Amino acid sequence: MYKFLEATVAGYMTRTVKTVTRGLTVRELSEMFERDDFNAYPVEEDAQVVGIVTKFDLLKCFVFTPSQMVPPYEHLMNRAVGDVMISEYIYVRTDTKLTRVLQLMVEHRIRSVPAIDTEHQLAGIIARRDVLRALASCAAAGA
Numbered sequence: 001m002y003k004f005l006e007a008t009v010a011g012y013m014t015r016t017v018k019t020v021t022r023g024l025t026v027r028e029l030s031e032m033f034e035r036d037d038f039n040a041y042p043v044e045e046d047a048q049v050v051g052i053v054t055k056f057d058l059l060k061c062f063v064f065t066p067s068q069m070v071p072p073y074e075h076l077m078n079r080a081v082g083d084v085m086i087s088e089y090i091y092v093r094t095d096t097k098l099t100r101v102l103q104l105m106v107e108h109r110i111r112s113v114p115a116i117d118t119e120h121q122l123a124g125i126i127a128r129r130d131v132l133r134a135l136a137s138c139a140a141a142g143a
Contacts, residue, residue: 004138009101010094012134013115013124019044020053022082026061029053029081039111042122043085049114049122051085058084091116094123098134101126 020029020041032041033055043051061076061084091114092101101113105128112127 001139003141004135005097005099007098007134007138008094009092009096009098009115009124009126012098012130013094013126014130015124017042017114017122017125019049019122020081021045022050022080022085024081025077026058026079026081026084027077030058030077033058039127040125042114042125043081044122048120049091049116051087052089052114053081053085054111057086060084089114092126093117098126098131102131105131 018032018036018038018041020032020043022043022045029041032038040052040054042049043053061079090104090108090110092104094115094117096115104110104113112125114122115124115126117123
């Protein structure tokens with residue numbers, strides 16, 4: 001387990017990341033979630049991450065209360081990602097320790113975290129499964 005204490009995001013993150021733009025429609029986003037089986041996509045603009053959009057954000061489009069009328073389904077599906085994304089999101093750097101990533105995931109109940117390089121550009125994404133893989137790998141190396 002001592003090896004895990006030194007492990008960083010760079011060693012376990014997924015480097016090839018699919019991203020979306022603000023102009024993508026909720027319909028297109030929904031199709032991507034279905035096809036790729038991801039839980040989140042970073043939102044990029046001019047090669048910089050400007051937010052993140054999750055399946056939860058997609059579901060929030062369809063929540064209604066007695067004081068809020070629900071627009072027709074087609075109207076909701078034509079909304080832009082920019083309308084539903086989170087622009088204040090949690091991210092980590094590639095040199096962040098996995099112990100910190102684990103802490104962030106548990107505290108904020110998030111499934112994945114974008115990894116940003118020194119130019120604030122997307123370097124990868126670290127997901128729960130990556131952290132679990134690191135834990136198993138580090139435990140096996142110590143055995």
